[in-house]
Amino acid sequence: MLEALKEEVFKANLDLVKHGLVIFTWGNASAIDRGKGLFVIKPSGVDYDVMKPSDMVVCDMDGKVVEGTLKPSSDMPTHLYLYKHFEDIGGVVHTHSTYATAWAQAGVGIPNIGTTHADYFAQDIPCTRQMNEEEVFGEYERDTGKVIVERFEGIKPIEVPGVLVHNHGPFSWGEDVHNAVHNAVVMEQVAIMASISLSVNPALKMNPLLIKKHYERKHGKNAYYGQ
Amino acid sequence: MLEALKEEVFKANLDLVKHGLVIFTWGNASAIDRGKGLFVIKPSGVDYDVMKPSDMVVCDMDGKVVEGTLKPSSDMPTHLYLYKHFEDIGGVVHTHSTYATAWAQAGVGIPNIGTTHADYFAQDIPCTRQMNEEEVFGEYERDTGKVIVERFEGIKPIEVPGVLVHNHGPFSWGEDVHNAVHNAVVMEQVAIMASISLSVNPALKMNPLLIKKHYERKHGKNAYYGQ
């Protein structure tokens, strides 16, 4: 079932490697079929060079495997939680990409200080709070999703398609999994540039007009950026 | 029309990718035929691996498309403004290359602190001022050109073939588009090296004699650098 979506998720996982966001098996991508109430996710700990589309695992909205012989990625419950609470998203990506992970380790959101950032994210990329003992030793992966959703109170996920999980790393999402991969690449790139910018000028100021302008010329109702 | 120039602009856009200055479609190059009063520019948002020379868009000096089925790059009005005001330039390049963009985000010009810089730029690479509300929400892309030209009052564009647009990224130019690409590579490299140099020694001093010497041995009337 969902052969086309499996192919898409498979390709998205390989794209993470192609874009240099993933070492070993440290990443996972998934996509949801909202109509069927099922999502497809990368299997856990399988090498990218032997992975096949048919290795992708299909889960239902209770997190149960409904097709596939391999275990789903251990981060599956986080993906599930995001799909349940962020209704507009169609794909989720998690990586340990170098700079975005380093900012997550620092516990600091990535500030919106340039038009590259503003083209994709309507504000800073937020960082979640520290998780407590019950969360870490209880349903850890599910509650990783919970602290993300909590952090997005008052923020539209589709306007800020990514987050840093404190001391852990980035999650991104989008209308589909291809878009989620695209946003993962953008997060890494803006994390790199923010590190350099702040080392050049710790007192830098972003022009708030540009934040509005760049996000809207690409995503607003009168968008004119791209074909 | 302008088939040779289209080929040149097409190649210049691919060269930006080859030199690692462009992620996704975040860059554009153009070239002008001063005799005909027309310039050729990359189409907006087209993937580099499917782009063809015939996709290049021809515009006139009012910014109207005179040939081509695709929309020109959204930055077209900036290119146009530069062609109108910098009479000696034949090609323009815009990228979001990592370090030059980071310096632009920092709002700080790239200081001339080494002979690599001095070989190509007769002084610091300047950064434009912040744009105001009228500029950002009016003719934004045209006025991006306007703040660049304003910043070059008293500077010869051909002696300082590049600029940082505040909170945005670098533009470069040259006698032709090949030269503009070359200068984009140089800007990125001097931005990288300036970041490192200043972290090693924030109090570093450039020998002003070397600025004059290096620029003139390559570009002065008694130039002897190169074949």
Added chain:
Amino acid sequence: MLEALKEEVFKANLDLVKHGLVIFTWGNASAIDRGKGLFVIKPSGVDYDVMKPSDMVVCDMDGKVVEGTLKPSSDMPTHLYLYKHFEDIGGVVHTHSTYATAWAQAGVGIPNIGTTHADYFAQDIPCTRQMNEEEVFGEYERDTGKVIVERFEGIKPIEVPGVLVHNHGPFSWGEDVHNAVHNAVVMEQVAIMASISLSVNPALKMNPLLIKKHYERKHGKNAYYGQ
């Protein structure tokens, strides 16, 4: 003798190059056959592109060459010392990988500040003390092993599969040589990310609950990470 192990050690040495951890011949990997009391190590100073499995050198537990026409790596006595004192390890790797070596030069252990680190190392990656005159001008390579073992008093080597040798560089190990290479890649990556994280936020705090959680979900008795 030990043809399969030679093949494995040969491949491990090439993997170090493939992962970008080794310039020129600055690295070496070895593996032990505990049953036979013999270990196989890379020859000294041989170029990777001409090296063959049959060039691998077999040594006994006195460090004597029992097979092979080439000299073993000069670091052989360090490998030997580690095999003698760390009974659970089956492979050892030494590199001068950029960031891990830079941290070793700084004389500072790599702090456990993220889940990437915690997935593989149960605590900080320690740095050895400075070696004294007798150690440096006596049995230097053997005593490099000695200061490592000394530093691991109270630490289980298999739970912290790597170390920084002060002013020198990283050593890593594992159940087998493939695992030791894997840990060398992890050390380099966590060294990179720690550098960036600390530049973003020198006062960052790691959640101690995550250290326990991540190490145990992968290595504890109820491990559920991976297939």
Added chain:
Amino acid sequence: MLEALKEEVFKANLDLVKHGLVIFTWGNASAIDRGKGLFVIKPSGVDYDVMKPSDMVVCDMDGKVVEGTLKPSSDMPTHLYLYKHFEDIGGVVHTHSTYATAWAQAGVGIPNIGTTHADYFAQDIPCTRQMNEEEVFGEYERDTGKVIVERFEGIKPIEVPGVLVHNHGPFSWGEDVHNAVHNAVVMEQVAIMASISLSVNPALKMNPLLIKKHYERKHGKNAYYGQ
């Protein structure tokens, strides 16, 4: 004439590109035949992908071209000056490699803070003084050699096979041009690692015993490093 040496110099110049030390044509390598009193150097400003061994230029010890149809590299007089004053060297390399150039721009020598450095350089890699007006506007390239030689008063060039020219970039040398390229790679790598180490721990201390030990185990009379 000197066809074998031309081949060697040609290959050395390509190796600089292969090792990532050279952008565009920003580098040059040469080698001397002491018996004949002639040296072979890269031509000026020729693209690497069209360059042939026969393009190499042969010069005599007055800097006159004795064979070749192209102009020698503009840095030829620096190479010549080094060959005249450093009698043990057989090859010279100049690059604008990123980190070594950044340290040169900073005007700071690269400190000997690790065994990677100590394996090749018996002390810090020195940086020359600023050049004065007469030197810069007189025989600039020759006097670039002069300030290098002046800086090496009391230092054996073969024990410290490289230098940073203030605000400019690195020169390296060796017994032959292959060795000079090797040392150029080492200089770049130790420059990278020193930048990182000092950002991790500005107060780091190198063990002086290791400086002596590592240099001597590789280059001393009882050297035992390598085959």
